[in-house]
Amino acid sequence: MTTVLTAYIDEQNCIGCGKCIRVCPTDAIVGARHLLHTVIPQYCTSCENCINACPTNCIILQTPSIAMSKYAENQLKMKKQIRLTAKPLLEVKPATTSAVTGDIRKQQVADAIARAKARRNQAQ
Numbered sequence: 311m312t313t314v315l316t317a318y319i320d321e322q323n324c325i326g327c328g329k330c331i332r333v334c335p336t337d338a339i340v341g342a343r344h345l346l347h348t349v350i351p352q353y354c355t356s357c358e359n360c361i362n363a364c365p366t367n368c369i370i371l372q373t374p375s376i377a378m379s380k381y382a383e384n385q386l387k388m389k390k391q392i393r394l395t396a397k398p399l400l401e402v403k404p405a406t407t408s409a410v411t412g413d414i415r416k417q418q419v420a421d422a423i424a425r426a427k428a429r430r431n432q433a434q
Contacts, residue, residue: 314374314375315356315374315375316349316351316356316371316373316375317338317360317369317372317373318349318369319339319346319348319349319369320369321346321368322368323366323367324347324366325344325366326342326345326347327343328341328342329363329365330363330364332363333359333362333363334360335355335359336386336390337386337390337393338354338386339360353386355378355386356371358371
């Protein structure tokens, strides 16, 4: 078997932008926006898409791994495409805000401003 180098993310420099996750053809990079990311070496194909997408240059090819077959690589790519085109399990609807809730919030903000002004005037 051929040994290849897979991607490694330097977590000290990772800003969690998520660009590497979006360009990875096999979902080898996991993480969430504004959180640290990591690479699953078994899924990495060494395509270097993540290296080119990273704005902080914190991704390098360093971890030794066994090269996967073209069939396995294509299977991973197909799984990602299926995941991206699948219908979500839950439909998330945006929360509706009523005029009453908005009016209450405006009043709370106005009250907080009035209290701050009163404290400032009291201190002078």
